[in-house]
Amino acid sequence: MKKMIALLAALAMLCCCAFASAETLYYATNPEYPPFESMDDNNQVVGYDVDLINAIGEKIGIDFQPESMAFDAVVSSVQTNPNMIGLSGISITEERKLSVNFSDGYIDAGLVVVMKADAGFKTMDDLKGKLIGVQQGTTSDFKAEEITGQDNVMRFATFIDAMLSLQGNKVDAVIVDAPVGQAILASMNDASLVITDIDLGAADWYGIAVNKDNVELLDKINAALAELKAEGFLDTLAAKYFGSEE
Amino acid sequence: MTTDVIISVKDLEKHFNDGELKALRGVSADIHKGEVVVVIGPSGSGKSTFLRCLNLLELPTKGKITFEGVDITDPKVNINVHRQKMGMVFQHFNLFPHMTVLRNMTLAPMKLLKKSKKDAEEKAMGLLKRVNLENRADAYPSQLSGGQKQRIAIVRALCMEPEVMLFDEPTSALDPEMVGEVLDVMKRLAKDGMTMVVVTHEMGFAREVADRVLFMDEGQIVEEGTPDEIFSHPQQQRTKDFLNKVL
Amino acid sequence: MIFEQWWEAIQPALQSNTLNFWQTIYKEIYLNVIKEGRWLNYLQGLGKTLEVSVFAILVGLFLGTILAILRLPEIKDMNARGKGGLKQVGAAIVRFLSKIAGGYINLMRGTPLLLQVLLINFGVFGSIRIEKIIIGVIACGLNSAAYVAEIVRGGIMSVEKGQTEAGRSLGLSGFQTMMYIVLPQAAKSALPAMCNEFISLIKETSVLSYIALTELTKAGDYIRSRTFSAFTPYIVSGLLYLIVTLTLTTLIGKLERRLRNSDH
Numbered sequence: 033m034k035k036m037i038a039l040l041a042a043l044a045m046l047c048c049c050a051f052a053s054a055e056t057l058y059y060a061t062n063p064e065y066p067p068f069e070s071m072d073d074n075n076q077v078v079g080y081d082v083d084l085i086n087a088i089g090e091k092i093g094i095d096f097q098p099e100s101m102a103f104d105a106v107v108s109s110v111q112t113n114p115n116m117i118g119l120s121g122i123s124i125t126e127e128r129k130l131s132v133n134f135s136d137g138y139i140d141a142g143l144v145v146v147m148k149a150d151a152g153f154k155t156m157d158d159l160k161g162k163l164i165g166v167q168q169g170t171t172s173d174f175k176a177e178e179i180t181g182q183d184n185v186m187r188f189a190t191f192i193d194a195m196l197s198l199q200g201n202k203v204d205a206v207i208v209d210a211p212v213g214q215a216i217l218a219s220m221n222d223a224s225l226v227i228t229d230i231d232l233g234a235a236d237w238y239g240i241a242v243n244k245d246n247v248e249l250l251d252k253i254n255a256a257l258a259e260l261k262a263e264g265f266l267d268t269l270a271a272k273y274f275g276s277e278e
Numbered sequence: 279m280t281t282d283v284i285i286s287v288k289d290l291e292k293h294f295n296d297g298e299l300k301a302l303r304g305v306s307a308d309i310h311k312g313e314v315v316v317v318i319g320p321s322g323s324g325k326s327t328f329l330r331c332l333n334l335l336e337l338p339t340k341g342k343i344t345f346e347g348v349d350i351t352d353p354k355v356n357i358n359v360h361r362q363k364m365g366m367v368f369q370h371f372n373l374f375p376h377m378t379v380l381r382n383m384t385l386a387p388m389k390l391l392k393k394s395k396k397d398a399e400e401k402a403m404g405l406l407k408r409v410n411l412e413n414r415a416d417a418y419p420s421q422l423s424g425g426q427k428q429r430i431a432i433v434r435a436l437c438m439e440p441e442v443m444l445f446d447e448p449t450s451a452l453d454p455e456m457v458g459e460v461l462d463v464m465k466r467l468a469k470d471g472m473t474m475v476v477v478t479h480e481m482g483f484a485r486e487v488a489d490r491v492l493f494m495d496e497g498q499i500v501e502e503g504t505p506d507e508i509f510s511h512p513q514q515q516r517t518k519d520f521l522n523k524v525l
Numbered sequence: 526m527i528f529e530q531w532w533e534a535i536q537p538a539l540q541s542n543t544l545n546f547w548q549t550i551y552k553e554i555y556l557n558v559i560k561e562g563r564w565l566n567y568l569q570g571l572g573k574t575l576e577v578s579v580f581a582i583l584v585g586l587f588l589g590t591i592l593a594i595l596r597l598p599e600i601k602d603m604n605a606r607g608k609g610g611l612k613q614v615g616a617a618i619v620r621f622l623s624k625i626a627g628g629y630i631n632l633m634r635g636t637p638l639l640l641q642v643l644l645i646n647f648g649v650f651g652s653i654r655i656e657k658i659i660i661g662v663i664a665c666g667l668n669s670a671a672y673v674a675e676i677v678r679g680g681i682m683s684v685e686k687g688q689t690e691a692g693r694s695l696g697l698s699g700f701q702t703m704m705y706i707v708l709p710q711a712a713k714s715a716l717p718a719m720c721n722e723f724i725s726l727i728k729e730t731s732v733l734s735y736i737a738l739t740e741l742t743k744a745g746d747y748i749r750s751r752t753f754s755a756f757t758p759y760i761v762s763g764l765l766y767l768i769v770t771l772t773l774t775t776l777i778g779k780l781e782r783r784l785r786n787s788d789h
Contacts, residue, residue, distance in 0.1 A: 104746065108755035131753040165737070169750025186737040187747065197737070200652045244542055335690055353612065362696030372691035376709050376784075385705060386695035431691075438695060 056095045057249075059085055059240075060110060061120040062103035064190045066215040067273045068121040068238075069098075080211075080273045081119045084138060085240075087265055091256040102189060104169040107132055110241045117249070118241030121209060123171040133244055135253045137237030138266065141209040143175055145228040146198060146217065153205060153228050165194035165203035171236050172207040179207075191216060198225060209236060211274055284442060284473055285309040285332060290341035292327050292497075297339075301327040303497040304341070309442070314474045316484040316505075319494035320520055325477045328494065329446050332475065333357075333364045346441070362390055365435030369447040371427040373419040373434070379406070380415040383434045391438070398437070405433040409463055425456030429463055436467075443467065445476040481524060485509055493517045528559045553757040557748055570744025571765050577661040577740065578727045584666025585726070589673025594703070595619075595626040596678050626674070633671035639732045641668055646736045657738035661730060669726050676722060680715030681707055713784050720777040724770045741765055 061077060063069045069079040077098040089096045096117075101109065103120060110118040111131045121141065124134045147153050153162075156179060164176040168187035176185045186203050188194045194206045195216050205228075208216070217225055240257075242250040260266055285308070292302040301324045309315055317325045330336040332343065334350060334357050343351050350360050374382050383405070384398035393401070406412040409429040419427055428448055435443060445464065449457045461483050468474060468487050478484065484491055484505060491508040493501045493516075501514045509525075512518045532555050535548045544552060558564045594600060601623045603616045633641070642664040650660060684707050692702035712719075734743035745762035752758070 104750040105755075107753045108749070111753060112755050127751065128753060168746060173750065187739070187743070187750075188737050189735065193735075193737075196647065200647060201654050202646075333694060335694065358693075358696050358698050360696075361694060364694070366691075366694035368687055368691065368694075370685075370687055372685075372687040374688065374691070374706055374710075376713070386697060389701060389705070390696050435695070444694075 055093060056097060057115055057117065058097050058099045059117045059119040060101055060106040061098050061118070062106055062190075063098070063100050064192060065103070065121050065212055066219070067211060069119075080139075080269055081121065083269055083272075084260075084266075085119050087260055088253055088256040091259060092252045103167060107241055110243055114243040114245045116243065117253075121212065121238050122241055123209075123236050124239040125171065125174070128241070131244075132241040133247070133250050134239035134241055135250060136257055137239050138257060139238050139270070141211055141236045141238055143172055143207055143232045143234045143236055144210045144213050145230045145232065146195070146206040146208060146213055146225055147204070147228055148198065148201075149224050149226045151204065153230060156230055156232065159205060159230070162204035163202075165197050165206040166208070167191045167194060170209070171234065172209065175232055175234055176207045195220060195225070207232070214274075282311040283308045284311045284346060285475075286342075286344040287328075287332070288342045288344075290328070290331060290343065291339045292324075292331060292336055293339045301497055302331070302338075305494075305497070305499055307492065307499060307502075309473065309475060311441075311473055312471050313489045314468045314472075314476065314487055315490050315492060316488035317475065317477045317492045317494060318479070318481070318484060318508075318520075319492075319500075320523075323494045324497040325492075325494045326446055329444050329475060329477050332442075332444055333361050333366060335366075358390075362386075362438050363441045364444060365432075365438060365440035365442070366444045367428070367431050367435055367446065367448045369450050371419070371424070371431045371451070373427055373431055375419050378416050378418055379411070379422075379430055382419070382430065383437045386434075387437050402433070402437055405436055406430075408466075409433055423456060424452045425459045428452065428456075428460045432460075432463055432467070442473045442475065445474065445478065447477055447479065449478065449480055479524070481509070481521075493520065495520070528555060531555070532560075553754055556752045557754050557757040558761060560752075563748055563751075566739075566744045566748055567741065567761055567765060570739055570741040570747075570762070571769070573658065573739060574727065574730050574741040574766075575769070577658055577665060577730045577733065577738075578723075580662040581665035581669055581726060581730070582723055584662060585669030585673045585722075588666065588670035590677050590708075592626045592630060592670060592674035593677035593681060595623045596630070596674065597681060630671045630674055633668050634675075638665070638668050638729055639735060642732055642736060657733070657736055660736060661733045661738055661740070665726060665730055665733075668729075669722065672722050673719070676715050676718045677711060679718070680711030680713075683714045684710045713781075716777060716781050716784070720774065723773060723777075727769060727773070728766060 061069050061081065063071050063077045063079075067079050068081045069077055072078045077100065082098070085096045099116070106118045106120045106122065107128055108131070110116050118132065122128070123141070124137055128134070145153065145159065153159055159179050161184060162180055163184050163186055164180050165186045165188060166172040166176050167190055173185060173187060186194070186197065188197065191206070191208050191212055194203065194208070197203050198206045199220070199222060206213070213227060217227065240253055242253065287305060287307045290302050290305040291300070293300050305324075305328055317328065319325045327336055331338050338351055341351070342349055345360050345364070348355060348360065350357060374385070377385065380399060380402055383402035384395065387393045387398040387401065388395060403412055403415065406415055409432070411426060411429060414422060414426065414430075419430070422430065432448075448464070449460050452460065457480070461480065464474070464476070464483070465487055476483075476488075488505050490502060491505050492499050493508060493514075495516050501508060501512065501517045508517065509521065512521060531551060535544065535552060538544045538548055539552065558567075600619060603619045642660070645664045646660050688706055688710065689702055692706040693699070697705070730740055731742035733740050734746060737743070739747060741762050745758035748758040
């Protein structure tokens with residue numbers, strides 16, 4: 033009986049906690065995308081995006097909590113749920129703007145090409161007709177399709193799969209957001225994979241996706257972003273995650 | 279007589295379950311060409327096992343079976359060749375249900391005797407005519423009565439032009455009114471000079487058709503002789519007991 | 526094109542976010558099926574799915590039948606007649622193969638197909654470039670063989686022993702008896718279960734999307750990553766799967782009836 037009471041008490045406390053801060057919102061994210069978001073050893077989502085949204089949350093008085101999902105589900109869950117925002121290193125594109133609104137861009141990621149050291153790709157033309165690995169639905173995917181044609185793009189669920197397939201010679205190259213590519217390469221520790229000098233000429237701004245019906249929230253986020261920029265917080269974040277490069 | 283012995287069985291033993299069950303305990307017999315041998319005995323006496331050993335459907339545990347001068351228990355012998363010359367008829371007919379009557383009869387001759395389809399079918403139709411079933415050539419087994427099935431099973435075996443026919447209780451699974459038609463076919467076959475070994479409970483058939491009767495009990499041949507000797511003047515007590523029960 | 530005109534017609538409502546129910550449905554269909562010839566993506570995906578399925582079924586049937594025969598009691602406990610050395614060794618090899626077959630069946634049925642696909646892709650063909658379709662056929666075929674083996678074995682066991690005896694008594698070899706007498710009857714009784722296996726195989730080829738083979742499910746995924754429709758592409762893919770599996774069910778049903786009519 034005592035156990036039962038203890039259990040009930042615990043349940044009650046859980047409920048209280050859940051309702052205490054009414055302003056909890058969830059952000060859809062795909063935590064397989066270091067250093068923007070990934071799972072740490074304690075199964076917590078961590079990374080650039082997490083620090084950013086927490087800072088925004090502090091400014092506008094909302095407790096943002098992550099909800100993990102596949103990357104290509106992120107935008108559609110924002111589209112269908114007015115109380116969900118999307119924060120997963122999402123590049124702002126015209127096509128996505130049909131489905132959701134975007135905040136102002138918070139970082140220009142840019143795309144890079146990763147290849148086997150001995151492949152010798154020097155220009156974009158060298159990639160024509162080659163098998164290019166990407167994460168499905170990312171700007172890399174669109175760029176790769178532009179370069180090598182729809183049928184030569186191998187679309188994986190994560191960039192990590194794409195990189196592993198490059199390692200196993202199943203694709204000729206991988207196109208990936210620069211910071212992500214660097215982070216994955218750093219942890220793979222494979223000297224045979226290198227980032228090429230090829231300039232894909234793609235500016236690639238990441239933005240926060242907000243449901244089209246929740247314009248109020250979008251305005252709040254944009255205001256907070258502007259403040260954080262002015263305060264130099266974004267530079268601090270860049271230094272933390274990308275060292276001196278940014 | 280020894281020259282025309284076609285099957286010779288010597289000290290045949292068959293054990294099941296690692297010797298727990300001894301179905302045959304030393305059986306010796308000679309079957310002569312053109313002879314009709316009927317095997318009788320109570321159920322469990324080993325008579326079916328004996329018959330099934332003759333074409334190695336059951337592998338003998340011990341002993342020797344010689345068919346046309348060849349020891350077929352020798353593992354080096356290709357038994358398939360010898361089985362072609364030993365037709366067998368089963369209690370439950372065992373026609374192939376997915377084939378027509380004609381195909382049932384022509385399959386083995388075409389595959390094994392390399393007969394052309396035409397030759398095989400001609401032979402089959404001739405045999406069907408002899409058992410008055412030529413109009414059922416295109417029927418499937420499920421469309422036939424039990425008696426018809428067994429007559430087909432007999433002529434299916436005959437298509438291979440065997441030297442010996444083995445019958446394993448051919449009438450036991452039949453309705454009584456159909457027993458006659460099957461026995462008639464067998465009688466005619468005997469009259470034509472076919473060598474036959476028949477395991478049966480039909481004492482009337484044994485008495486009328488057999489050249490020799492073997493009485494088996496507990497895995498051994500207890501007594502053998504002409505039908506008259508066995509049925510009218512049995513010597514052994516076990517034979518007398520059995521006959522008293524069935525006659 | 527009439528579709529383009531309709532699309533233009535709903536633009537005002539789309540811009541002002543005031544689409545009604547039917548307009549929303551048309552928007553989904555237009556974006557996910559019509560625009561830029563996207564229906565072709567589904568058909569290409571369907572083509573790959575069918576290609577993999579057909580060849581995987583063939584691999585599964587062939588290998589599965591061999592496995593099934595290896596698992597038959599008379600093979601499992603095969604004993605050589607007599608004491609000829611070679612024959613003893615032969616029988617021992619057959620018994621060993623039978624054990625391997627048993628282990629193989631357990632392994633393939635006891636682990637998820639997805640793992641097998643990933644293992645074959647990243648492990649067996651670790652650093653070899655090979656058509657994804659071939660990997661798909663190998664992985665799905667090897668997996669299906671294990672299920673087919675059990676179905677065929679059940680079918681063979683359902684054929685009466687007397688059938689084999691009748692065949693052998695005519696002088697047919699064990700192999701001939703199996704081919705002409707036992708397997709045709711086994712196939713008939715195994716047909717419904719086999720139909721189920723084919724259908725689940727076709728559906729399960731969807732795991733090949735994990736190795737970036739653009740089959741039907743992946744084709745839906747692909748469209749979705751272009752249009753950001755939450756579920757419409759999956760409905761289109763699903764309908765195509767349904768058309769294929771229902772067609773197969775009907776065909777096999779017909780075949781079954783024909784076989785039944787022929788001998789009962």
